[in-house]
Amino acid sequence: MTITTESPMDLPCAPAAGIPGLIELQSVECPDTPAPNSVLGKVALILQAFSVDDDELTLSHLSRRTGVPKASVHRLAQELLELGFLERAGASYRLGMRLFEIGARVPRTRALRESLLPFMHALHSATRQTILLTVLQGAEIVFVERVNSYGQAPSLSKLGGHVPLHCSATGKVFMAFGPPELFETAVRGGLTRLTPNSAASPVRLRAQIDRVRADGHAVEYEEVMQGFSSIAVPLYESSGRLIAGLSVTGTLQRTDIPRFTRSLLMTKEMIESSRAIA
Amino acid sequence: MTITTESPMDLPCAPAAGIPGLIELQSVECPDTPAPNSVLGKVALILQAFSVDDDELTLSHLSRRTGVPKASVHRLAQELLELGFLERAGASYRLGMRLFEIGARVPRTRALRESLLPFMHALHSATRQTILLTVLQGAEIVFVERVNSYGQAPSLSKLGGHVPLHCSATGKVFMAFGPPELFETAVRGGLTRLTPNSAASPVRLRAQIDRVRADGHAVEYEEVMQGFSSIAVPLYESSGRLIAGLSVTGTLQRTDIPRFTRSLLMTKEMIESSRAIA
Numbered sequence: 297m298t299i300t301t302e303s304p305m306d307l308p309c310a311p312a313a314g315i316p317g318l319i320e321l322q323s324v325e326c327p328d329t330p331a332p333n334s335v336l337g338k339v340a341l342i343l344q345a346f347s348v349d350d351d352e353l354t355l356s357h358l359s360r361r362t363g364v365p366k367a368s369v370h371r372l373a374q375e376l377l378e379l380g381f382l383e384r385a386g387a388s389y390r391l392g393m394r395l396f397e398i399g400a401r402v403p404r405t406r407a408l409r410e411s412l413l414p415f416m417h418a419l420h421s422a423t424r425q426t427i428l429l430t431v432l433q434g435a436e437i438v439f440v441e442r443v444n445s446y447g448q449a450p451s452l453s454k455l456g457g458h459v460p461l462h463c464s465a466t467g468k469v470f471m472a473f474g475p476p477e478l479f480e481t482a483v484r485g486g487l488t489r490l491t492p493n494s495a496a497s498p499v500r501l502r503a504q505i506d507r508v509r510a511d512g513h514a515v516e517y518e519e520v521m522q523g524f525s526s527i528a529v530p531l532y533e534s535s536g537r538l539i540a541g542l543s544v545t546g547t548l549q550r551t552d553i554p555r556f557t558r559s560l561l562m563t564k565e566m567i568e569s570s571r572a573i574a
Numbered sequence: 575m576t577i578t579t580e581s582p583m584d585l586p587c588a589p590a591a592g593i594p595g596l597i598e599l600q601s602v603e604c605p606d607t608p609a610p611n612s613v614l615g616k617v618a619l620i621l622q623a624f625s626v627d628d629d630e631l632t633l634s635h636l637s638r639r640t641g642v643p644k645a646s647v648h649r650l651a652q653e654l655l656e657l658g659f660l661e662r663a664g665a666s667y668r669l670g671m672r673l674f675e676i677g678a679r680v681p682r683t684r685a686l687r688e689s690l691l692p693f694m695h696a697l698h699s700a701t702r703q704t705i706l707l708t709v710l711q712g713a714e715i716v717f718v719e720r721v722n723s724y725g726q727a728p729s730l731s732k733l734g735g736h737v738p739l740h741c742s743a744t745g746k747v748f749m750a751f752g753p754p755e756l757f758e759t760a761v762r763g764g765l766t767r768l769t770p771n772s773a774a775s776p777v778r779l780r781a782q783i784d785r786v787r788a789d790g791h792a793v794e795y796e797e798v799m800q801g802f803s804s805i806a807v808p809l810y811e812s813s814g815r816l817i818a819g820l821s822v823t824g825t826l827q828r829t830d831i832p833r834f835t836r837s838l839l840m841t842k843e844m845i846e847s848s849r850a851i852a
Contacts, residue, residue, distance in 0.1 A: 351681040379618045391680040399677015400734025402669040404627040456678025504696045
């Protein structure tokens with residue numbers, strides 16, 4: 297099966313998967329990491345070895361990326377095939393449909409996506425840019441829903457994809473308004489540059505976050521991907537807990553940013569007044 | 575977190591999760607089934623015990639639904655919590671964010687969803703009904719993408735949800751145009767009625783499928799859920815292999831069906847001529 301998904305115009309700036317310091321940080325090949333002892337730990341590594349851009353991986357790829365010996369990967373992969381968690385693709389493996397089914401049922405993301413999609417569509421109509429809904433997962437933000445025109449979204453914002461906190465607009469929103477320890481976590485993780493614009497010093501990052509806290513929203517210029525910028529706002533549940541980030545992302549001009557920021561802030565207000573997130 | 579997802583109007587006819595003969599066939603409590611011996615087999619049962627409508631399950635629920643003894647469920651759940659595959663919800667468990675991440679990367683569904691979403695939006699604009707994209711998974715069809723107006727979709731069409739082949743319009747499309755053994759598989763699985771309208775005899779089902787083959791599309795009147803009907807067409811990849819079903823579902827009047835069928839057939843033609851599924 298060959299399916300046309302992204303237009304070629306998205307691709308030139310997209311970091312290649314598996315290159316250290318770029319986007320797929322956790323699926324970088326890591327032969328020196330000791331493999332976990334438990335069956336489940338190994339299985340988790342195997343399933344997480346597939347990045348957003350990997351349609352299929354060979355046994356050797358899986359072994360190199362996980363640090364699990366080939367014989368073990370092979371044995372576990374056989375079981376995962378039987379369970380529908382992996383599928384065969386010639387001599388390689390793909391993530392299986394069964395995982396899509398289970399993943400689509402995860403309540404935290406399912407409820408957020410279903411309740412916020414109508415607002416995301418309205419915001420897309422107002423801006424014609426890519427609208428992204430993101431949640432915090434460890435020290436990264438994960439894309440859980442996306443609304444965009446055909447072929448227009450930056451390729452790294454695929455659902456289930458993630459970027460580090462310190463360079464994305466939503467990540468800065470989480471650092472400004474979320475748990476205070478996130479800043480330390482991000483700094484400890486190493487402020488890897490995705491582009492020459494990414495903040496690489498804790499001092500510069502702290503200043504940016506103070507600015508976000510003062511403004512109530514974050515703006516990022518080509519810090520995740522050259523040619524693309526984002527504006528993000530925090531979304532709260534009624535208890536006051538920060539639950540997600542909503543952003544407008546695209547080949548934004550600095551002159552557009554004020555207008556898109558107003559649309560984004562109005563959408564946030566509509567979401568809050570509709571109590572879509574109770 | 576409480577999030578408003580479906581409007582109450584969807585709910586009265588929705589079959590309750592876990593009631594035998596209704597929708598969540600595989601998560602029916604089955605204490606008599608012997609538990610599998612392998613760790614992975616048990617883990618798969620635990621993760622699949624969560625239906626589309628289960629936000630959280632207790633240890634007892636999980637043990638009853640899987641047939642795995644409580645002590646084993648508890649031990650495995652501890653490991654799944656550490657891996658982010660489960661999350662705590664008070665004394666209960668939820669499917670974890672990590673599973674959403676992995677599930678969103680499954681290439682078969684991801685590529686289909688991304689390439690067909692624009693056409694689904696256009697079809698939704700033309701019909702104002704729920705548009706569903708489904709694929710075959712064993713003897714069931716699984717919902718992989720949905721476009722609908724806020725609160726309007728039948729609650730059982732949540733992403734990652736599934737219905738048996740014999741009563742859904744898309745299921746009949748797969749039986750009419752897919753692998754010939756599907757008919758036998760469906761009959762062997764027992765033609766469980768979801769509503770009084772569901773075909774329960776192989777003879778009636780065979781006649782319906784012959785009709786679908788002659789018409790090129792399937793229509794179903796309240797066979798999955800009272801008050802709701804569907805029209806479905808097959809989608810092929812360029813090799814000629816049937817790859818997905820596309821349907822219009824809603825509180826359809828018989829007088830609307832011809833018009834919606836034309837919109838659906840035109841969308842199928844647009845998809846095929848655009849070569850979105852190469």
